[in-house]
Amino acid sequence: METHGKLSRRRLLVRSGMVVGGAAVVAGAGLPVAYHLHHREVGPAYAARKQTAKGTLTDAEYIIQCGTLAASPHNTQPWKFSIDGARILVFADRARHLGAADPERRMMLSGVGCAIENMAVAAEALGHRLAVDALHADERFERDGLCATVRLVPGAAGATPLFFPALFERQTTRLPFSGGGGAIEALRQAFARQPLFPGVEVAYAVSAADHAGVDQINLDAVQGFVTDRAQYDAGMEWYRITRAEWEQAGDGIAIFTSDAPWFIKTAVELFVTPDDLDGPDFIQGEIDHVARVSAATPLWGLIYGTQPTNTTRLLAGRVLERFYLEATRLGFALHPLNYAVERPAEAARLRTRFGLKATDEPLVLFRAGRAAERLGNSVRRPLQTVIL
Numbered sequence: 001m002e003t004h005g006k007l008s009r010r011r012l013l014v015r016s017g018m019v020v021g022g023a024a025v026v027a028g029a030g031l032p033v034a035y036h037l038h039h040r041e042v043g044p045a046y047a048a049r050k051q052t053a054k055g056t057l058t059d060a061e062y063i064i065q066c067g068t069l070a071a072s073p074h075n076t077q078p079w080k081f082s083i084d085g086a087r088i089l090v091f092a093d094r095a096r097h098l099g100a101a102d103p104e105r106r107m108m109l110s111g112v113g114c115a116i117e118n119m120a121v122a123a124e125a126l127g128h129r130l131a132v133d134a135l136h137a138d139e140r141f142e143r144d145g146l147c148a149t150v151r152l153v154p155g156a157a158g159a160t161p162l163f164f165p166a167l168f169e170r171q172t173t174r175l176p177f178s179g180g181g182g183a184i185e186a187l188r189q190a191f192a193r194q195p196l197f198p199g200v201e202v203a204y205a206v207s208a209a210d211h212a213g214v215d216q217i218n219l220d221a222v223q224g225f226v227t228d229r230a231q232y233d234a235g236m237e238w239y240r241i242t243r244a245e246w247e248q249a250g251d252g253i254a255i256f257t258s259d260a261p262w263f264i265k266t267a268v269e270l271f272v273t274p275d276d277l278d279g280p281d282f283i284q285g286e287i288d289h290v291a292r293v294s295a296a297t298p299l300w301g302l303i304y305g306t307q308p309t310n311t312t313r314l315l316a317g318r319v320l321e322r323f324y325l326e327a328t329r330l331g332f333a334l335h336p337l338n339y340a341v342e343r344p345a346e347a348a349r350l351r352t353r354f355g356l357k358a359t360d361e362p363l364v365l366f367r368a369g370r371a372a373e374r375l376g377n378s379v380r381r382p383l384q385t386v387i388l
Contacts, residue, residue: 048069052165062122073101079386080387081388090146091388110317110364116132119150120318135148166328170324172257173374176297179298187330200304201305214353221340225343236278240254253378298370299367300367301368302354302366306361307361312363
């Protein structure tokens with residue numbers, strides 16, 4: 001049923017069929033079929049991911065650029081940097097905020113922590129060690145966003161660090177995952193070997209009952225999220241409808257990193273309007289997506305803090321990025337799914353399900369496993385836009 005001009009699934013598929021049946025429809029809109037079937041990720045929005053050597057950049061500039069390849073909530077890239085000799089000041093860009101979707105800015109701080117972890121890996125690849133001189137997130141975050149001061153400590157150049165190639169391959173994979181038994185246990189053990197930070201811990205869903213419980217928590221959380229207009233609208237502000245809009249912005253989320261068929265991606269570009277994003281089809285589509293991927297998850301993990309501080313949230317991001325890079329290196333995929341973390345009722349249920357204390361703070365709920373395919377890469381803003 002179509003109401004208020006919104007696109008129903010039936011209408012969207014019918015229009016998609018027009019695109020499939022007639023290339024002239026697409027070409028007439030300036031979007032040839034070949035653009036979708038054989039699109040090459042070229043241009044400034046993809047340059048950082050392809051620059052596996054520093055080239056003409058200084059060490060500090062290249063380390064920062066590698067930092068910007070990190071994961072961030074809704075690809076908001078909530079970071080900025082200042083170079084001061086051998087020091088780099090790492091800020092949270094508080095303007096790049098998910099609003100009601102991240103009311104405590106937990107995910108923002110986690111994203112900045114992910115960037116710091118990438119910087120540490122890149123520094124090692126250049127023969128440095130990234131020393132964290134100070135963490136300022138508890139004292140300075142609310143005032144000017146300063147999260148950390150890091151310093152490049154020279155060292156002998158050695159072999160390429162284990163995780164460096166994964167910086168350029170890492171992606172958030174929103175797909176059903178496969179795997180089980182020994183392979184998934186080996187991945188969990190690989191995660192367990194990664195060092196943690198004071199105040200940051202990780203728990204895993206082990207039993208079938210735990211998995212079913214997490215699935216239900218996720219479903220309840222996403223249903224609550226999409227019916228909370230403040231939360232849902234805050235998240236959708238970062239949705240880019242066309243590839244041109246997405247690549248020009250250099251941030252945000254888009255259908256192009258999904259496993260949707262090319263004709264659905266084309267239909268979205270041709271027919272979806274900003275008003276449609278608030279319609280029942282997009283809303284139900286997200287519920288269906290969460291149900292689908294939750295049910296196909298061999299490994300659930302929860303990164304949590306033993307004290308609710310900004311510093312702990314920042315350090316949790318470093319742990320998350322380490323897990324991303326480890327999973328990528330070993331041929332697995334990872335996907336944070338944080339609706340439950342940002343919904344108080346479901347966060348409380350996560351504490352119970354994972355055996356946490358009442359004072360522990362769930363920070364990142366992630367799923368991991370094997371993905372059947374590699375998706376398109378997300379875009380990035382140019383380096384000059386993130387350096388003060």
